[in-house]
Amino acid sequence: MGRAEPLARNEAGIATAVASLKQVLGDRLQTGQSIREQHGHTTTWLETQAPDAVAFPQSTDEVAEIVRICATHKVPVIGFGVGTSLEGHVNAPAGGICVDFAQMNRILAVHPEDLDVVVQPGVTREELNVHLRDQGLFFPIDPGANATLGGMTATRASGTNAVRYGTMRDNVISVEAVMADGTIIRTSHRAKKTSAGYDLTRLLIGSEGTLGLITEITLRLQGIPEAISAARCSFPSLDAACQAAMMTIQYGIPVARMELLDTLAVRAVNLYSKLDLPEEPLLLLEFHGSEAGVAEQAEAFGSISEEVGGSGFEWTASTEERNRLWKARHDFYWASLQLKPGATAVATDACVPISRLAECVTRAAAKAEEMGILSPVVGHVGDGNFHMSPLIDRDDPDQLEKAEAYIDWLAELAISMDGTCTGEHGVGQGKKAFLKTELGPALGYMSLIKTALDPDNIMNPGKIIPA
Amino acid sequence: MGRAEPLARNEAGIATAVASLKQVLGDRLQTGQSIREQHGHTTTWLETQAPDAVAFPQSTDEVAEIVRICATHKVPVIGFGVGTSLEGHVNAPAGGICVDFAQMNRILAVHPEDLDVVVQPGVTREELNVHLRDQGLFFPIDPGANATLGGMTATRASGTNAVRYGTMRDNVISVEAVMADGTIIRTSHRAKKTSAGYDLTRLLIGSEGTLGLITEITLRLQGIPEAISAARCSFPSLDAACQAAMMTIQYGIPVARMELLDTLAVRAVNLYSKLDLPEEPLLLLEFHGSEAGVAEQAEAFGSISEEVGGSGFEWTASTEERNRLWKARHDFYWASLQLKPGATAVATDACVPISRLAECVTRAAAKAEEMGILSPVVGHVGDGNFHMSPLIDRDDPDQLEKAEAYIDWLAELAISMDGTCTGEHGVGQGKKAFLKTELGPALGYMSLIKTALDPDNIMNPGKIIPA
Numbered sequence: 001m002g003r004a005e006p007l008a009r010n011e012a013g014i015a016t017a018v019a020s021l022k023q024v025l026g027d028r029l030q031t032g033q034s035i036r037e038q039h040g041h042t043t044t045w046l047e048t049q050a051p052d053a054v055a056f057p058q059s060t061d062e063v064a065e066i067v068r069i070c071a072t073h074k075v076p077v078i079g080f081g082v083g084t085s086l087e088g089h090v091n092a093p094a095g096g097i098c099v100d101f102a103q104m105n106r107i108l109a110v111h112p113e114d115l116d117v118v119v120q121p122g123v124t125r126e127e128l129n130v131h132l133r134d135q136g137l138f139f140p141i142d143p144g145a146n147a148t149l150g151g152m153t154a155t156r157a158s159g160t161n162a163v164r165y166g167t168m169r170d171n172v173i174s175v176e177a178v179m180a181d182g183t184i185i186r187t188s189h190r191a192k193k194t195s196a197g198y199d200l201t202r203l204l205i206g207s208e209g210t211l212g213l214i215t216e217i218t219l220r221l222q223g224i225p226e227a228i229s230a231a232r233c234s235f236p237s238l239d240a241a242c243q244a245a246m247m248t249i250q251y252g253i254p255v256a257r258m259e260l261l262d263t264l265a266v267r268a269v270n271l272y273s274k275l276d277l278p279e280e281p282l283l284l285l286e287f288h289g290s291e292a293g294v295a296e297q298a299e300a301f302g303s304i305s306e307e308v309g310g311s312g313f314e315w316t317a318s319t320e321e322r323n324r325l326w327k328a329r330h331d332f333y334w335a336s337l338q339l340k341p342g343a344t345a346v347a348t349d350a351c352v353p354i355s356r357l358a359e360c361v362t363r364a365a366a367k368a369e370e371m372g373i374l375s376p377v378v379g380h381v382g383d384g385n386f387h388m389s390p391l392i393d394r395d396d397p398d399q400l401e402k403a404e405a406y407i408d409w410l411a412e413l414a415i416s417m418d419g420t421c422t423g424e425h426g427v428g429q430g431k432k433a434f435l436k437t438e439l440g441p442a443l444g445y446m447s448l449i450k451t452a453l454d455p456d457n458i459m460n461p462g463k464i465i466p467a
Numbered sequence: 468m469g470r471a472e473p474l475a476r477n478e479a480g481i482a483t484a485v486a487s488l489k490q491v492l493g494d495r496l497q498t499g500q501s502i503r504e505q506h507g508h509t510t511t512w513l514e515t516q517a518p519d520a521v522a523f524p525q526s527t528d529e530v531a532e533i534v535r536i537c538a539t540h541k542v543p544v545i546g547f548g549v550g551t552s553l554e555g556h557v558n559a560p561a562g563g564i565c566v567d568f569a570q571m572n573r574i575l576a577v578h579p580e581d582l583d584v585v586v587q588p589g590v591t592r593e594e595l596n597v598h599l600r601d602q603g604l605f606f607p608i609d610p611g612a613n614a615t616l617g618g619m620t621a622t623r624a625s626g627t628n629a630v631r632y633g634t635m636r637d638n639v640i641s642v643e644a645v646m647a648d649g650t651i652i653r654t655s656h657r658a659k660k661t662s663a664g665y666d667l668t669r670l671l672i673g674s675e676g677t678l679g680l681i682t683e684i685t686l687r688l689q690g691i692p693e694a695i696s697a698a699r700c701s702f703p704s705l706d707a708a709c710q711a712a713m714m715t716i717q718y719g720i721p722v723a724r725m726e727l728l729d730t731l732a733v734r735a736v737n738l739y740s741k742l743d744l745p746e747e748p749l750l751l752l753e754f755h756g757s758e759a760g761v762a763e764q765a766e767a768f769g770s771i772s773e774e775v776g777g778s779g780f781e782w783t784a785s786t787e788e789r790n791r792l793w794k795a796r797h798d799f800y801w802a803s804l805q806l807k808p809g810a811t812a813v814a815t816d817a818c819v820p821i822s823r824l825a826e827c828v829t830r831a832a833a834k835a836e837e838m839g840i841l842s843p844v845v846g847h848v849g850d851g852n853f854h855m856s857p858l859i860d861r862d863d864p865d866q867l868e869k870a871e872a873y874i875d876w877l878a879e880l881a882i883s884m885d886g887t888c889t890g891e892h893g894v895g896q897g898k899k900a901f902l903k904t905e906l907g908p909a910l911g912y913m914s915l916i917k918t919a920l921d922p923d924n925i926m927n928p929g930k931i932i933p934a
Contacts, residue, residue, distance in 0.1 A: 156662045
């Protein structure tokens with residue numbers, strides 16, 4: 001598979017670094033095959049490339065020590081949260097040391113009056129939200145999986161709530177990071193805004209561990225809304241559902257979530273979560289605000305959906321009903337696998353200007369059908385972002401080849417529509433091949449930055465920047 | 468003055484570059500003393516350092532040609548919008564070529580369905596909003612001055628609306644830029660979000676022309692709200708006004724603007740704009756939403772201000788009354804100069820976590836009084852950002868020295884409170900001295916990026932990065 005090419009290994013350096021790290025970390029450096037493979041293998045469809053050892057630091061200083069040892073011996077360092085990334089971000093194509101943040105999982109400070117929180121990278125978003133609940137606060141970004149906040153920061157994650165609250169880009173105030181030579185930096189203070197020089201915070205967000213390891217994160221929080229309601233509406237076609245989504249954004253209805261599921265995706269969700277949603281293209285929404293506000297929003301959406309032929313519009317303020325619907329949406333990945341037992345889901349992540357969404361989704365679905373690929377569609381359509389999920393048997397070279405051809409075709413379609421091959425999953429290994437087409441000469445400046453900040457290419461080598 | 472140190476000039480290179488540029492641009496390269504001085508002199512209190520020539524390109528290709536000529540001869544290139552920056556950004560401490568974007572002022576494309584617009588850098592925010600009005604759209608960022616969108620992008624501007632809509636960081640989708648060797652890049656496509664590699668868009672926003680010249684900008688737009696209302700409330704002390712601001716944010720009231728004026732600032736505004744606001748600390752607010760929504764917000768704010776001893780709370784949906792108040796706020800800079808005829812206002816720009824705001828503002832005002840400095844205060848207090856404006860006679864060395872000591876003291880106070888010396892004005896020449904204290908080792912990584920992207924240091928030298 002061309003996407004996860006192995007890279008040259010520095011065998012001597014790796015052996016020396018592993019020995020040194022063992023002295024520093026003792027049992028918190030693991031080299032057993034099974035643990036190493038778990039740290040290469042993730043929810044990605046790409047093949048596993050295990051690291052040579054897995055380190056479990058407990059402090060920023062320990063992370064700095066690990067990086068210094070790896071820098072001395074020119075050995076790769078790869079950050080690891082819980083392994084929910086989809087594009088091979090945690091693979092170790094040149095071997096090296098995986099830094100697992102599982103033991104750096106403390107919530108360091110909540111500042112309710114400033115609506116921010118300081119966390120270590122190993123805290124998951126669900127852990128954070130459980131911790132915050134009593135204070136009437138929440139952290140809105142929700143990529144579906146219960147990812148770590150370090151991983152979410154490193155990959156600029158977003159997901160269902162981004163249409164209202166933005167992505168990790170918008171919700172991280174500051175990070176502490178260990179850079180390629182072991183220097184510890186803090187990108188900014190805790191003030192809500194700053195114009196003090198280059199935006200290193202945003203540079204590290206989405207850098208996928210290729211510039212530094214994120215060891216502490218200051219996040220913006222939101223007050224839990226007074227009222228939350230959910231709504232759903234079915235549509236006669238993907239096109240109609242996308243039109244409704246576009247109009248909702250244009251009219252400025254501040255939806256908190258707006259998710260598209262196509263007929264296949266609805267069927268999968270019905271099967272897996274024992275629901276009886278009409279098997280037609282569906283929009284699933286959530287509204288946040290005051291009691292009066294959410295009613296106003298739901299009704300405004302109801303009128304829009306009626307205009308484009310929507311049916312079965314329902315909204316509810318019941319927490320139970322709402323949680324059931326969103327749990328089903330979040331379980332989509334597992335649900336989709338039921339459509340073809342034994343299959344692997346291949347991730348795609350097209351994102352286009354919303355005016356092009358209907359055309360892009362419709363063409364993507366038609367192309368999958370034409371190629372004989374079973375591929376449900378879900379999408380964060382308020383952001384113009386959707387995921388076709390071709391279901392394939394990875395052991396069948398024919399299916400694999402077809403899926404790869406489809407991924408390429410879809411990435412290029414999105415790019416040709418002034419969009420991107422990756423709206424939220426990141427580049428990792430899987431999307432590297434498309435960056436030249438998408439970014440042109442801008443890619444060269446990413447390489448210059450990478451080389452300047454990590455001259456020996458030890459930070460997560462083989463990701464983002466083409467060799 | 469230590470802040471605007473002259474740098475070594477490359478006389479031979481400058482002479483050759485000016486001659487070459489004259490051939491390319493003809494009359495659109497100006498070298499007269501008065502025009503050169505206008506392009507160094509701005510609203511800053513720092514002394515003028517004029518460029519050697521001012522170029523007026525009409526296209527991105529011409530900008531690239533200018534930069535290539537300057538790169539060949541290692542001559543500084545300094546971007547210029549309308550010169551409203553406050554920290555000496557457009558000064559030319561090593562001479563060189565000023566690139567004035569006045570003739571690149573076209574609105575290239577409005578995409579109402581995508582809520583975005585593509586503009587050239589010389590378009591001002593007022594021009595853009597006049598152009599958009601018929602389509603029910605607006606661009607929210609409002610730094611007060613009628614700045615160009617290129618300048619606002621390059622300095623990561625924000626202002627009164629940032630509390631609701633964010634800063635330029637949050638409202639620029641993509642930029643086209645000419646880099647230090649003349650290469651033209653586009654940082655991303657027009658999709659609303661992307662995770663395709665390093666965030667070059669955010670790296671260029673706020674880079675103050677030190678990494679590249681911004682030649683095209685894609686901006687997010689907002690629908691004009693159904694209803695807009697304004698409110699004002701007076702408070703017995705700065706502390707009480709800051710408490711009200713903090714509680715308003717904590718309660719999640721989505722204020723569109725929330726401005727503080729201290730007693731002196733109110734007096735200045737009364738004099739200049741012929742108003743009769745009570746001469747006490749004042750909060751001035753604006754609410755955006757539905758008819759019901761803005762009433763709900765205004766009432767919620769009314770209750771909060773009552774709790775902390777506010778008086779004279781009034782709100783109005785009248786456009787005329789609202790515009791009169793905000794016009795007065797926007798004219799504050801000119802109004803403040805009336806407090807001390809012949810004086811120059813020195814810009815400060817502290818920004819702290821909102822929990823520290825009351826203490827920071829109160830101490831800043833007390834210190835000014837203690838030092839015998841006349842200094843009104845205005846602030847974008849929802850963001851924890853405020854401006855003390857010491858009024859000084861620049862020709863009096865004693866006053867100048869005192870003002871400088873005060874600026875230093877205030878910058879250090881803000882930094883010590885986990886804040887920044889510059890919330891929105893940028894670094895330029897004026898704030899360079901504080902970055903080491905504020906950013907520590909992170910500053911070294913800014914230097915590495917600068918050197919990687921502009922090895923000959925021709926892009927706006929002497930700004931942001933300490934020599």
